[in-house]
Amino acid sequence: MNQIKNAYIAGVTGLMLLTALILHAVDLSTAKDYVLIASTVVAGYFIAIKAFKALRMKAFSIELLVTIAVIGALIIGEYVESAVVTFLFIFGAYLETRTLEKTRSSLRELIDMTPTEATVIRPEGHIKVPVDDLQKNDRILVRAGEKIAVDGPIVSGQALIVEAAITGESVPASKSVGDRVFSGTILDNGHIEILAERVGDDTTFSQIIEMVEEAQESKTTTQKFLDRFANIYTPTIVILAILVYVFSSNVELALTFLVIACPGALVISAPVSMVAGIGNGARNGVLVKGGEIMEKLSKINLVIFDKTGTLTKGKPEVTEVKAWGLAENELLRLVAEAETVSEHHLGQTIVAAAKKRALPLSHQPQDARIVKGGGMVATVEGHKLLIGTRKLMADHGVAIDEASESYATGREKAGNTAILVAVDMRLAGVISVADQIKPEAKDAIRQLRDHGIERMLMLTGDNRHTAQLVGDELGLDAVHAELLPEDKVRWVNELKQQGYRVAMVGDGINDAPALASADVGLAMGVGGADISMEAADIVLMSDRLDQFAHAYDLAKATVRNMKQNTTLAVGTVVVLLAGVLLGKVFLASGMLVHELSVLIVTLNAVRLIRYRARSRKPLPVLKEQAA
Known part of the structure; x- marks a missing residue:
């Protein structure tokens, strides 16, 4: 308007x-x-x-x-x-x-992508209804070219889906029964039926829009300073203009001084850059929760990574099942039935392996309890199961003999995560699970080093052998394994006390405390747990680490752009005021230059909308002894 x-x-x-x-x-x-x-x-x-x-x-x-x-x-x-x-x-x-x-074009584009109606499968047939009328557990039909209006799993069909609105990825992703899809994405080819789990304002897409709106309205430390400065600056200029008239007896000179001193470009120099930078992040699947976070990210010099789902794909596979005292399939079935209530990557991997072997999962676990950083305890068919780490076994008094320990260690040295299983307080087997390093992880880590990150570490609850293999492959400076959530928080706080500006990247429930403790917490969005997204300052809506590399480069570019604008704005005012006092700049011409400076500042910020970091020649990596 x-x-x-x-x-x-x-x-x-x-x-x-x-x-x-x-x-x-x-x-x-x-x-x-x-x-x-x-x-x-x-x-x-x-x-x-x-x-x-x-x-x-x-x-x-x-x-x-x-x-x-x-x-x-x-x-x-x-x-x-x-x-x-x-x-x-x-x-x-x-x-x-x-x-x-x-x-603000990025935000407008997101809003324009918001679906307005959906086809609901009802007993009376297929009915198109406004998205505001959708309810949880509705069954939604989506055909080629249509926008998906809800979050939920596919219950029928398969399709290629463009998830650029959520992840920033323009290449369509193949989705089939069991895969989750998100509101705001577009079905490119095929057709699917979705069970609505989240509707309306609860969908991931609606939350993205809300976060971007809030972030673009938030203020950086620089902006807050400039707001206070402008409130003092204006009355100061009025007083100075009066003094100019008192000493010169020239009304026109005093009025010219008054107008030329307007800090227009200065006042907008910071917010316009930050709005553009946050908008760029949204276009590329990076949600920065405010301008102050962007400033903090630009100053980060140490990064801590979780392993599973962060550095690795988070889609591991069961590579071997070793059982003592019962059949392998029986052990796998019991563990899978317990893990049906777990949201952990490894638990879901075991469930998927049991389904792949067509094992019946018909019993609900009783008294199931997640032990953060350790595993889980549950009762299945009257048997008490302990599933997890050596520490979990030790805490419950389950003995591990030398042969079992040797087997588990051998599997870990081969790059597997060894999940120990005790049935009725006796060690009954080991399930080996292996994950793969994300293909973009090495390049993303190199880019982060190129652009100023001094140290990169891994903190993980996984075993030290598997963790070290991943750390060595990626050239990390140190690896700390077999940690509990509180251990990760302790490491974050210790590194901050050493003077490092720490970013923590994770995706699990057990990462949330460390994400909140770091100077900047980054959560993997689509694959991550809701609590980690809430605790984080930045959400990477895809599970790709190169989004983090882009976010870091973008933060530095945004702060640099903000400084350029501030310098230009201050420089213009100083030069014009000097010109006024020397009789070289007059009211109309000075105002023209002043307005041009405002335009230049905004145009400079607009460049950030399409900013993409240019890769640089890799710098040599100095490795230290892993602890």
């Missing part, structure tokens, strides 16, 4: 100025003055209204400086100056608003 109003006023007053020029050419001075006064009043009225509203809020705005200067120019008969200044201010406001709209 402001953009349209400013465009209309600028158009009207621009025509008035052109009319005044023509009247001047035909030597109709009185008529010219009337037109110039009318032009000043038309544009100046709206400027004065904004100044008055700001004063009522006890704020000294830029509009107040312009209003005082324009009234002064009218009093001393400088009608050309008053008309040109008001026109330039309104026209500058129009250009600023229009350009700022471009920095």
